[in-house]
Amino acid sequence: MMNTVLNSREEALNRGKLINLDDEALDAGLPLDLAITLPAHKHCLEDRNDNDVRDLLKGVEMAAVVAFIAHQPPQRTFRIDYRSVLSQKTNGSTQQQTSRLTLRVHFSEQGIPIAATLGLMGERFPY
Numbered sequence: 001m002m003n004t005v006l007n008s009r010e011e012a013l014n015r016g017k018l019i020n021l022d023d024e025a026l027d028a029g030l031p032l033d034l035a036i037t038l039p040a041h042k043h044c045l046e047d048r049n050d051n052d053v054r055d056l057l058k059g060v061e062m063a064a065v066v067a068f069i070a071h072q073p074p075q076r077t078f079r080i081d082y083r084s085v086l087s088q089k090t091n092g093s094t095q096q097q098t099s100r101l102t103l104r105v106h107f108s109e110q111g112i113p114i115a116a117t118l119g120l121m122g123e124r125f126p127y
Contacts (some may be wrong), residue, residue: 008127017126
């Protein structure tokens with residue numbers, strides 16, 4: 001079953017239904033494949049700077065740690081809902097926006113997180 005989920009995730013990436021954030025995840029020290037849905041990308045990352053991306057990835061890291069602690073083997077996929085506050089500077093003022101997000105974390109047979117997909121809470125994932 002897990003191969004099917006990961007294959008479907010890979011297909012969604014190839015079809016452009018997900019945006020690959022592997023490089024950003026590695027830069028932030030997250031040792032897993034990371035993707036984001038198009039609506040979540042538009043809501044959380046579009047027109048934002050590198051600091052905003054790093055802040056979002058800190059939230060992803062914390063959610064992934066919680067998922068790792070909370071998941072029960074042989075469970076191979078764990079979903080965690082959380083809120084993230086994103087800041088955006090415009091014309092000298094800072095505006096804060098609370099985003100409700102869902103992180104789907106996929107685990108190996110050994111219980112190691114290997115991939116994750118970030119989306120808006122309540123959004124249907126494309127795989």
